[in-house]
Amino acid sequence: MSEVFVIVEHRLGEIRDITLEMLWKAGELAQEHSYNVTAILLGHEVSSIAETISDRADKIIISDDEQLKNFNADIYKEIIAGLIEESKPGLILIGNTAWGMELAPCLAVRTGFPLATDCIDITFKDGKLTVQRQMFSGKIFSNVSFSSSAGCLLTIRSGVFPKDRIGDRQAQIVQREFSLKEIPQKKDFIEFVETAAGDVDIAQAELLVSVGRGIGEEENISLVRELAEALNGLLSCSRPIVDKNWLPKYLQVGSSGKSVNPKVYVAVGISGAFQHLQGITGAGTVIAINKDPKAPIFRAADYGIVGDLFKIIPVLKEKVLETRKG
Amino acid sequence: MDIVVCVKRVPLTEEVDLAVDEHKKGIKKDQLAFVLNDWDNYAIEEAILLKEKHGGTVTAITVGSEEDEEVLRRCLAMGADRAIRIEAGDVSRFDSFGISKILSRVVKDFPFDLVFTGVLADDDYCGMVGMMVAEELGINHANMVIAIEIENGKARTTSELEGGLGEVSSIALPALLAIQTGINEPRYVSILGIRKAAKKELKVMDLSELGISDEELSPRTIIEEVYLPPETEGAQILTGDPDKIASDFVEILTKKGVMG
Known part of the structure; x- marks a missing residue:
């Protein structure tokens, strides 16, 4: 293998962090195994994005076309499949994002390449590629290898690799044109909508008390709300609470909700799915309260309280009120 | 509106060692309880809601053993019209490639407007x-779908992107939509409901009927090893009686400057 492809993800004219993270990992592999890093940048008026990554790749293949202004899995698939056929890269890295997870499986069927999704690490040992993944909501890890050595597609979890530049590269820019009109495309982009707009902005809070599935019933949320109020903090939540319609979307912390950066984040009855943890990487201190000592949240937290939240929360609230009274 | 929903029975692993x-x-699965995959529960509910609005049929499909029929019966009780189980022996020998080959071969011969899976x-x-x-089917698709409206032979879908943004698209049918949790509120299913649904059609097909070669089904990814998460430093666990824990909790908050 001589080349690693990184599919550049960008949205509304801005490069997404996952692209920088994939370029970091590709750069690290390239240093160890002397591969070339090729970034594939499909879009419209993307010169500033190319500039951002020009010292992180050996080559940037750019296709600039108005039809590529917004992501479209069908068009991406056809262009990338063509580029794969030309260059035969050993690895193709795609973000494990909503878009990446629409593209990668289609590309796998189209090219016949094996695909491993949501990878958290990539290693080569004696020429054999192995990736690390998680299963069962992060409670089990697995090492996965591949039946074919021709080339592999991997989608990479956000936030597991640094966004930094690694090594010293100067990208050669290759402009390409593709006849996109021949690509059948029956999905029309209409618009972007805000799904998490609301009156309260939890991203600005200094202290958040966040409630998760462990709360059991809707009426129990008041228990956690009271603790948040006693602390002069804001109430937030994890995804299952919003899925059940118990709290509004704008209070949801996580990759599909808001990324928060409070001084202190108290997670109550939250198991700690990676999508949630991605939303609290900016938190100063994380205190987790959960009855399952094996819950992944304890791996991400600074402090933990293992036990029944229905017994613990009232005691915490009383102590807080008592301390405030002085 | 004829809708096929692909579903899976999975072990319940929350708060379980x-x-x-x-x-x-x-x-080890012998001590675990099994349920309908959460995403699939939303997918089957969405299919039934669309059927209630536009008419048509809902078919639930799974690839699995006789035990997996439990989730098909649940789908029937929720309102699916019929269910199909593809008997394929030990399913763990397939990866996602193999499963999608089997599913698409079965779905191909159906009249359908929409195919749903969970994300x-x-x-x-x-995923x-x-x-x-x-x-495999060569049809249109959308991922992470959190809203669907059917209009003039097209589906207007909203896909959930990262960071609280939704992407609205118009997609010509037939199409496959991967359904995200929270799209609806799945209905409650009673034991009685499941019993009543026992009369509905549950068809079993054998993999050998589908004419797929072993070669096509051979896995492309191989699980070398699974293991418990590596030990990390993790959280410092507060211990002692509740009062001591509460004092430590307040002390941490004070130190971090949020008790002022």
């Missing part, structure tokens, strides 16, 4: 079967 099996290729399955967390089925 998982153990690795002796071959280190999977987990992910709770067990392997691969690729849906889009692979779409590609």
